[in-house]
Amino acid sequence: MRIRFGYVSHAISLWDASPAKTLTFARYQQLNSEERADKLREITKQNLNHTLRMLHYNVAHELELYRFSSSIVPLATHPEVRWDFVAPFRSEWREIGDLVKEHNLRVSFHPNQFTLFTSPKPQITENAVIDMTYHFQMLDAMGVAAKSLINIHIGGAYGDKQQALSRFHQNLKALPAHIKNIMTLENDDKTYTAEETLAVCEEETIPFVFDYHHHMANPCAKPLEELISSIFQTWSHRPSLLPKVHISSPKSEKEFRSHADFVDPEFIMPFLKLLKEAGQDVDFMIEAKAKDQACLKLVEDLSKIRGFKRISGGALEIK
Numbered sequence: 001m002r003i004r005f006g007y008v009s010h011a012i013s014l015w016d017a018s019p020a021k022t023l024t025f026a027r028y029q030q031l032n033s034e035e036r037a038d039k040l041r042e043i044t045k046q047n048l049n050h051t052l053r054m055l056h057y058n059v060a061h062e063l064e065l066y067r068f069s070s071s072i073v074p075l076a077t078h079p080e081v082r083w084d085f086v087a088p089f090r091s092e093w094r095e096i097g098d099l100v101k102e103h104n105l106r107v108s109f110h111p112n113q114f115t116l117f118t119s120p121k122p123q124i125t126e127n128a129v130i131d132m133t134y135h136f137q138m139l140d141a142m143g144v145a146a147k148s149l150i151n152i153h154i155g156g157a158y159g160d161k162q163q164a165l166s167r168f169h170q171n172l173k174a175l176p177a178h179i180k181n182i183m184t185l186e187n188d189d190k191t192y193t194a195e196e197t198l199a200v201c202e203e204e205t206i207p208f209v210f211d212y213h214h215h216m217a218n219p220c221a222k223p224l225e226e227l228i229s230s231i232f233q234t235w236s237h238r239p240s241l242l243p244k245v246h247i248s249s250p251k252s253e254k255e256f257r258s259h260a261d262f263v264d265p266e267f268i269m270p271f272l273k274l275l276k277e278a279g280q281d282v283d284f285m286i287e288a289k290a291k292d293q294a295c296l297k298l299v300e301d302l303s304k305i306r307g308f309k310r311i312s313g314g315a316l317e318i319k
Contacts, residue, residue: 002316003275003281003282003284003318005314006063006067006284006285006314007063007285007291007292008067009054009068009069010054013057014054014057017053019047019054021046021050022071023074025081028040028081037083040081040085043074044074044088047069047074048072051072051096055096056099059099059105061296062314062315065285066105066108067110068108070135073138086141089141094141094142096142097142107139107148108151109139109148111150115128115132115152116156117168118155118164118167119158125174129176132152132183133179136182149241149244150179151184151186152183154168154185154188155191161191161192168200169200183206184209184244186208186214187210187214187218188218190218190257192218194214195222196220198234207237208235209245209285210243210246211248211287212245213249213250216256216267217257225274229278232278242282245283247285248287249262249264249288259287261290262288265298265301272318275318
C-alpha cells in the first residue's frame with residue numbers, strides 16, 4: 001500500500017510567503033472607495049502569488065497534496081464588502097489551476113469552524129452557504145473544482161446532539177448540489193465521533209475525511225478496526241480520489257487536543273498498522289504546526305522504519 005503526504009496552507013520554509021495576508025474590516029472602513037478597491041486587489045494578488053510559490057515548492061519536493069488557505073481573498077464573505085474577486089484575477093486563478101492539473105496535485109479547502117449546518121439560527125446556515133460558495137468559486141476559477149474537496153465539520157450539538165443532527169440534514173438542503181458534490185465531513189475532537197460522522201456521511205453520500213488525532217481525543221464505542229472499511233467505502237462515489245486522512249499528534253498529555261509542531265511516528269503507528277492490514281492506499285494531510293517541515297520530517301522518519309520505503313519526496317510504500 002502507498003501513502004502520499006501533504007500539508008496545510010503555508011510552507012514556512014519559504015521566506016515571506018503567507019497566502020493569508022489580510023485586511024481588517026475596521027481598516028477597510030477607514031479607506032475611501034478607490035483605496036478600498038485597490039487594497040483588496042493588492043492583497044489578493046499577493047496571496048495568489050504566494051499560493052503559486054507554494055505550489056512550485058510542492059512540485060519541487062514531490063508533495064502531491066496541498067490545502068489552500070481559506071484566506072486568499074480578504075473580506076470575500078463580509079456582508080458589507082462581498083466583491084468580485086474572480087474577474088480581476090482570471091489569469092492568476094487559471095495559472096494556479098493549470099499548475100495543479102499539470103502535476104496532478106490534490107488540492108482542497110477547509111473552511112473554519114463557523115461554517116456549519118447544525119445551528120437553529122437560519123442566519124448561520126445562510127452564512128455557511130455563502131462561505132462554501134466562496135470556496136467553490138475559487139476552485140472553479142482555477143478550473144479544478146471537479147477534482148477538489150471542501151472539508152467541514154458537522155458542527156455544534158447545542159445541548160441536544162440528535163436534534164442538531166436532524167437540523168444538519170435539513171439545513172444542508174440549502175447548499176447547492178454542485179457544491180455538496182465536492183464536500184467532505186470530518187470527525188472532531190470534542191463532539192461528533194468517527195462513528196457518528198460516518199453515519200451522517202453514509203446518509204448524505206458524502207466522503208469521510210477521518211482525523212486520527214481527533215479520534216484518539218474523542219473515541220467512539222465501536223473499535224476503529226470495525227469502522228475503517230466503511231469509512232473508506234464513503235469514497236466509492238468519487239473513484240478518482242483516494243481516501244483522505246488527517247494526521248497530527250498531541251502537543252502534550254495535558255494539551256492532548258492541541259497539535260504538536262511535528263508528528264510523532266509512535267503516536268500514529270497503530271493506525272499505520274491498521275492501514276497496512278486493510279491494504280488501502282491513502283492520502284495523509286499533515287496538520288502540524290511546522291507545516292511543510294513536519295510533513296517532510298514525517299516522511300523521512302517513517303522511511304527509516306523497516307517495511308517503509310520512500311518512493312518519492314512525499315510518498316511511502318508500506319510492505
